[in-house]
Amino acid sequence: MLSSLARFSVRHRWLVIALWLLAVLGAGLAARSSGGEFSNDLTLSDSDSQAAYDTLRERYPDMSGDGMQVVIHNDGDVTSPEVKKAVADSLTEVRGTDGVAAAQSPYGPGPAMVSEDGRTAMATVRFEERAKDVPAESVEAAQEAFAPVRDTGAQVEFGGAVLQTESGPSGSEAIGLAAAVLVLLVAFGSVFAMVVPLVTALFALVLGLSAVHLAAGLTTIGTSGPVVAAMIGLGVGIDYALLVVTRHREAMRAGHAPAESIPLALSTAGRSVLVAGATVIVAILSLYLIGIPFVSALGLASALTVAATLLAAVTLLPALLAVFGDRLDRFRVRRLRFDHGSGRASGWHRWTAHIQRHPWPYLLASTVTLVALALPLFSLRLGTADDGSAPEDTTQRRAYELVTDDFGPGWTGPLVVTADFGGDGSPTEVREQAAGLRTELEKTAGVAEVRPPQLDESGTTALYTVVPEGSPDEESTEELVHRLRDDVLPGAVEDTEGAEAHVGGSTATAIDLADRLGREMGWFMTFVVGLSFLLLTVEFRSLVVPLKAAVMNLLSVGAAYGVVVAVFQWGWGAGLLGAEPGPVESFAPIMLFAVLFGLSMDYEVFLLSRVREEYLRTGDTGGSVRDGIAATARVITAAASVMVVVFGSFQLNDQRVVNLFGFGLAVAIAIDATLVRLVLVPSVMAVLGRAAWWMPRPLQRLLPRLPGEAADKGRQPAGGTAGDTAGGTAGDTAGYERPAGAGTPGGANGTPGGQPPHRAPEDGRVPGKRP
Template sequence: MATLLHRLGRGAFRHRGAVLGSWAAVLALLIGLVVGFGGSLDNDFSIPGSESQQARDTLSREFPAAAGATAQIVFTAPAGERIADYRTVVTRTLDRVDRAPQVEAVQTGAVSADQRTSLAQVEYAVAHPGDPEALERAVAPARDAGLTVSVGGPAFTENGVSVSALELIGVGVALLVLVVTFGSLLAAGLPLVTALIGVGVGLLGLLATAAVGDISSTAITLALMIGLAVGIDYALFIVSRHRAQLARGLSPEESAALANGTAGSAVVFAGLTVIIALAGLSVVGIPFLTVMGLGAAATVLVAVLVALTVVPALLGFAGDRLTPRPGSRAARRGAPEASTGGERWARIVTRRPAWTVLAVVVGLLVLAIPAKDLRLALPDGGSAAEGTHQRVTYDAVSTTFGPGFNGPLLVLAHGDADRAALVAKDLGALPDVVAVTPPAPTPDGRYALIQVIPETAPDDPATTDLVDTIRDRAGAIEAQTGVRIQVTGNTAIAIDVSDRLSAALVPFAAVVVGLCLVLLLVVFRSLVVPLKATIGFLLSVAASFGATAAVFEWGWLSDLLGVGRTGPVISFLPIILMAVLFGLAMDYEVFLVSGIREEWVRTGKALPSVLGGARHASRVVTAAALIMFSVFATFVIPDDAIIKPIAFSLAVGVLIDAFVVRMTLVPAVLALVGPGAWWLPRWLDRALPKVDIEGESLRAPETTEPKEPVPVG
């Protein structure tokens, strides 16, 4: 692979104009497809094969309005007055609402105990109304009459891409880190340019795909976040290697080719680990998660291709201008025996390696303690940003009528609709049920729809228990009444999605851990290195879960981070975190340990090899981790209930894995184990395939030059 990438880098360097022109043509083509055929985004959470989804499919045929999106309207009379005094105004307003685009029906509902507030439900014929804001315009007469009116509900779920100028903060921080790392504005700008090209191609490709498939706004945002971070890092590894080689006297063309063959090989390895982990989300069997995983994986693939082609092309345009000036800080740092902060830190942590290992493991386990309270759910109106339609209406309904009115359960009765009243009576007698509506039969009497109002909020564990209770009683109800029931609705679907994701977490973790062991076993020909790397990865994940639970569940630092409401986090956060952090952890592991292994092969001395590897690897690992952190951290700023906890967990996970695990725990363990870190049974060594991640085949002719750890990623 190193030889092939070496040739690719040389070709891109020589034909740099054609390379950039080709990528520009791809961008132009994708822009044309998006403008001409781009479809709309779809944030529908469905789970094929579940009871709730089967019932929803039946509802779409038999009760189209009940299967579409819903909205809520809360009318509140001024203090000291009753809502009944405004009956004419409310009726006229609801007539206007009934004529709004795509509205199928309007149902008047409960009246509060103080008689000041009434609740109406709007049912749409489609799952995603084109203009839910039309309801805001329709309720104008009620507001003009002096009523306080709030409009919200699932129909107001955002389907746009949650990206703003705030995300540019991460790019600015990344530029600052690159300038400090390289000491050159030109060198710092190259990774940003290539990352933006890769992200542009990836996102435009996803938006073009929306014309023929379901793409969610969350999938777009996740792809942007991950694509931007890895795009900068992958280019950083290659440019860093290139400048070090220029300082040693290589020509720009040969250096670009060699950097592509060495650091580029590790970019391929790192990219493949991320791609495999993200694509592995499809095995869970949930369509929206499959789209998220494949979309992010495709963006990472584009980032790898851009790094291997556009970077050497831009290096060709830069020529000798990237060569560090003699005597500059960049030139002094590139000297083989130059002392660095990374080496000094490695000396500290390896002075008493056993105590370092103990301190790191205990510290991360303590940080992971809050993870036991981490709850998972899909977002609802209560997790929306304060001041939005969804949040204002959700809070008004919860305060006036009770939290359960925000997440009614739909019970579909199959069979004799006349006997569905017996089912409704049975359900009304269950604990934690506030109200049950009379059955609404279909014209042919084959089905009836019953609405059950829980006492608790949609994401409350008690509501999950109520759904389980109803399903457990289904057999007894059918035996008594001859009516078969299924529970569906947004709340039940959210519960089923969370259950499916929770059940898939352990098998997915086993696959990721197994992949980690196998990949590192092949690359480093060692038993200790894969085992240590895997345990470190699991510690990073556990600590990240703990920090996320402390903020979003316990409320620590919630005001500082703009968390408007503590409670469950998005159900697929654990799987997304494990998939992404796995790829990044292997990235840092390969970069750091490959340098240590090369020093071991050269010197045969355990501790000096650890210090030598840290000397050259720490600066780029630090820069890569800070860039990743800054990109992820900027996505914590927007008040998005889905992206905020994911971005926070990834930002914390990157910091912990890079600085605590890879740069502290790894040197300590290798120093503690000594030469045994590189032991591998001969039979296993012969059985494993040979993978040239470090570009040894390319460096073999360089016998006159001192060996230097390859900055791989």
């Protein structure tokens, strides 16, 4: 199937390129006209914070929407008549703004919100809807209404859940591309060969992001969604194209014309790419099983860009390769060297052979290193960073610092407690119960202040503003929320029939999100690992290789988690990345796991397909590992380098969650492509020997075959069940259909394609062929 698709793209190259141009332009125009906006939907069904919100919506409709803090600071006196009049005029204008439910003055009626030194005041604007549904125009209008306050010389800053910044291009994408250009030039040594993966990835990225914008009009996608999607799409787009282009160049060097080598590359490396990409998409979309809309939507955005890269890899990429033809290696920036198949031992051969002679020391050393890097994971604390982690030049950060300094950190994210005392008590009894609960709340450890309760119109429900001693992302605040729910509130309402109490607000919602994801993480990871195991079992017709891959992937992901915890939670070197220490974003580990397990499948399939290809041809377990690593190490290193620089460039983004995600991906890919693929894999394969390819014969017959898998053929390694079929790997067709005199797939000299063991020219040219 892939070969046929590649031949179509080669024959109709200009038509394919034109269709891609039309698709990109059409999708871009559609996204501009019909695309939605990005906002964070932290709705959690069956959670205590959602129950509190439902109570607010039913009993306090004016309080059910999300709010915006308006922080007014004056080095003189914020209670001066001039400032107070300007604030009053602004609040009057705000109350008439569409979408605003209420606006509370810092001067009363009710408890005043003026600092003890009289220099800072805090007003609250309450919107009719939750943050995800509040129009940006309503927020902007409410902010502009406070211009008269600024005219008095006072400083006005804004904070709160409604201030969600949409993530557009930050310059990090351009820097990542520039770094990728340098890596590809070093890897390929040719300008044209470097251009093809970049153009393919850019076309796919534009199409994928347009699809993300269109999807945002149908479902709520978080503000970090487009940046995370761009990060993953750009990285895997270049990565997948690089793998295919490398295999295409190998086939041309073996004597094939471009019209032959392109289908061969798609049927081998292209199949590896499809398996890896499909695993990424399925793993990411599996986030929907968790039932958290915010996390699922982020996964959808990433899956759309990965799908676009796969489509480009099997259609646009062959067409571009056909356009360049045998001129792909023109405009060289350095002389090319091809060690694999040249009849001499490469550095990768020598390295792998060295590890195979001493497998146990390298196996133990690499395992201990990975476990040591993973140790910080045991102190992982999930949460959502507050505005104290926002960029310093934002109004949210300035508002946070003013409130923290003059009112206390708890006021940056107060808790909302609702208590329904039932309908049987008299108004006097309800007021007494409400006052008693306030006293209990004030005595609770971790509570800094409790505002007087507000009773609803029916007089049966009380609403409290509970101010923690710590900031929203501190562990003490999380402990306070659990203490209120588990100990304080049940004791306060348990003697009243029909009574119930809940803890809500944005801070409690973030804690509920972290708790839910923490509970779901175990089974989700089990699902992804199981899915990867099944796919690799079908792909490699082995039980041991998939098990080995699962264990090694868990070790590498765990090591990446540990480094993320050390930097972003403990603060080790966080300043170098411009990040603030705090909890690890609650959805980051589960998203990272879904993406990384799929990406590691990419290298696993690409490497072990070549190893199995050599093993089925020669039956030599040690030699097949050496040849497989020698054939793939350079391209895997180049592909990983591209991903690392692309993901690392997103450290320049001003969103902490994007910094964390990019850093985690870069570290994980670096660990996987170096310590795992180049040390752990050869040492484990040396220890396993033929056992790596063991598969019970009954299960061998029951396993399905993936589309495009070759029929049984070829040489069966002596004594092994793994060789019962020569099909089932991405490399089964790698024994090229040779031109006359080019040799057979199983040449006697043991080199790919049966080439004679002559020393290849230094520039990699085949004698008699044009460069």
